[in-house]
Amino acid sequence: MTPAETAAPSAVLRVVDPATERIVREVPAATPEEITAVIDRSRAAYATWSATSLEERAAVMRGVAAHLREHVEELAPVVTEEMGKPITEARGEVVKSAWAAEHYADHAAEYLATEHLDSDATSSYVQHLPLGPVLGILPWNAPFWVAFRFCAPALMAGNTCVMKHDPHVPGCATALEEAFRAAGAPEGIFQAVHAATEDVEQIIRDPRIRAVSFTGSDRAGAVVAATAASEIKPAVLELGGSDPCIVLADADLGTAVDVTALSRIINAGQSCIAAKRVIVEDSMHDEFVALLRERLAALVVGDPREESTQVGPIARAELRENLHRQVTDSVAAGATCELGGQLPEGPGFFYPVTLLTEVRPGMTACSEETFGPVAVVIRAADAEDALAIANDTPYGLGAGIWTTTERGEEMAPRIEAGQVAVNGIVKSDPRLPSGGNKRSGYGRELGPHGIREFTNAQQVWVGPVRF
Template sequence: MQTVINPTTGQHLHEYPALDADVMQARITAASTAFRHWRTRSLAERAAVLNKVAALMREQETELARLMTLEMGKPDREARGEVLKAAGCAEHYAEHAEAYLATLQLSSDASRSYVQHLPLGAVLGILPWNAPFWLAFRFCAPALMAGNTCLMKHDPHVPACAEAIAALFVQAGAPEAILQNLPLATEDIAAAIRHPQVRAVSFTGSSSAGSKVAALAAEQIKPAVLELGGSDPAIVLADADLEQAAELIAFSRMINAGQSCIAAKRIIVEAPVHDRFVELLHTRLEKLQLGDPADPTTDIGPIARDDLRNALARQVDATVAAGAHCRLGGQIPDRPGFFYPVTLLTEVTNDMPACREETFGPVAVVLKADSAEHALAIANDSEYGLAASIWTETARGEAMARDIEAGQVVVNGLVKTDARLPSGGIKRSGYGRELGPHGMLEFVNVQQVWVGPKQE
């Protein structure tokens, strides 16, 4: 049984049954059967389905957003934004799949030779709770447009969101079983990955869980894409626009109550501007309102689960004990629900827990660097390599991007995921790419075709 606690109140919200082995088998088989027909549909026919689903999301924005607010505590305006972003993702792939999947003509000794991009079959997506709609469509929109079918194993703490996503495809009149909800108990996920009719796996989540998924997929010789944890650096150099940097770094760190893989988690500031930047950041953070995520004036909602809040509190306490200074927040409030206050830690060094571990919550940590070279060394001194930002003169930032060990680098802007651009990490942040043309090609057969006769 998937039991959900409302993180705003700490009270029981609802529960949904997990699938037993027979129903799991039936749904996987249905996805495999559906693939035989879906793969033959034209790109225009597939696009029509995705566009209808997107239109329904836009029509049901309020209701769908409410599910996220209830199940994982996302503030209402952020939840609405996520619904619209997911709809935009579906529309993007409906429009651009033809170009992304275009046949590539290559010269050889053939009369004609080319590469075409063909679907694989039923693809399993194992998804987290922190962006239930966006991450689902980031997985399914390109996979479906490529001609695959999708099995969505969503996080057990957002079962109503998962059911709503599957229901959108039914409402849209999509061919049966091209996208199915697969609410499995954790102990049953391995069987789904090993199932012979599951042809590939997409996983978003922690590095520890990702390593297990990777091992299982490799055991079966199945392709996998992993988007895992991050401890993303934001480098602020002495020539940066400090006002803009403070504004967008504060936003990046605190969106979704800080529960984002690509949030700015280690803010590395060059010494000459360190104190001024800390003041600017402090001023912005102390204005943020902690409260009921259903209230439109709330900036920061609760942490999704009590165990996650306790882990965050441990990281903050251990970092302070190691010598950091807590300038703001840092104490669990005496109120119902799983709230944690906006927290600002300074005098942090890269060997402290808040830097060595991924912090998933509204905790900003600031480190001081002696120089740009020192800042870059601190940024790369991490087992993670998901995303990074750098704030400096534009040409200098672009030059430094080549030396940053991350899958995504933003110069003088907000780190975010965008359906038009590939996203993913290196090191323990995972492998493979989602989104953009590169993400579209992760779950296809890149098939070479050689047509004779041979040319001399």
């Protein structure tokens, strides 16, 4: 996933509508004193919030979720305006965020239940206790969802949350904070800080911040991880991906094509877990490509405010330029451009849905993360070759396999990824842990694993000794 970019030198967070290229919002970056004040409030709120019952926390989270559901039509357009997500997808993102809050309200007690373990004690057990204020450093591509993926489990565990959102989505950050306030959440448990990127180190190093959650590029993640580690603070990193999608000869071809096309163009392809390298067994390669080309060519690219739009613009000019470089470099190296691949004229950072075939390992579109509506198809001799190609990447976030169910489950452990979908789309789900390995990061978000990341697994031994 792409990193949060450095704020403008004028210490102003400037928002450009990616569909029109108009400046729609300018927000002053927080001063060091304002950052300190946010952390002061977070630490003060923690003293009370950590002492509340799970039932009380759940009531707050359900209230926030209800506010999101009731105000979808006000919140979704902010996402569309700031990062170009089609309005239909933006609405879905707001609703999914509410689901995350509701899920942890319903299941936190189960996920955090005390675990009794046998020992020489009369009683011995592990209890999961909150750590304190937690910092979330978040990206622009799913501004509501990644916020709730971070805050819902952390808050239900009894922590408080300081959210440093990407500088290109300050309106979304403010709307998130206001949602908590409007729902009657205790002051200070969730705050947005409009900090410039260069000021993030101050927040990480503040001794009152007890842990860090980061979603972004592996380059930026390495800096965050090093800073947190130097302060002996835990971190969860969800970083970039070059996710493989393996399609074997015994796959349900029509479904595999439909789901692959959908995975590649959700959020205009700006998703860390989207299928980025489609690895197709040679015997069905040509038929798969023909069907995929047909599906992709039928997609509607346009104004993200229109209900009919399926693919909106790329979020920023420099991101579109980098995507086009990846396409042109790959074509120059021998890839075939079956569809798209040309920069359009006119306003907005639009990029056509593009299909590259005959892509080989080592080409730019295969070795770098492509963040846009560019489908890359790689030919594999057989299943073993497909597995080797899938694992030939420094990343390990998500992966898909299309084959028989039994064969897919047999292959899943051999794929070096944090999550594998067999005959389905790779997605994030509040009920299931999500995260990567290799340069895609470490730690897990969501599910029971996610809520325990920012807890103190405290062992309690109660005597006397049993003989």
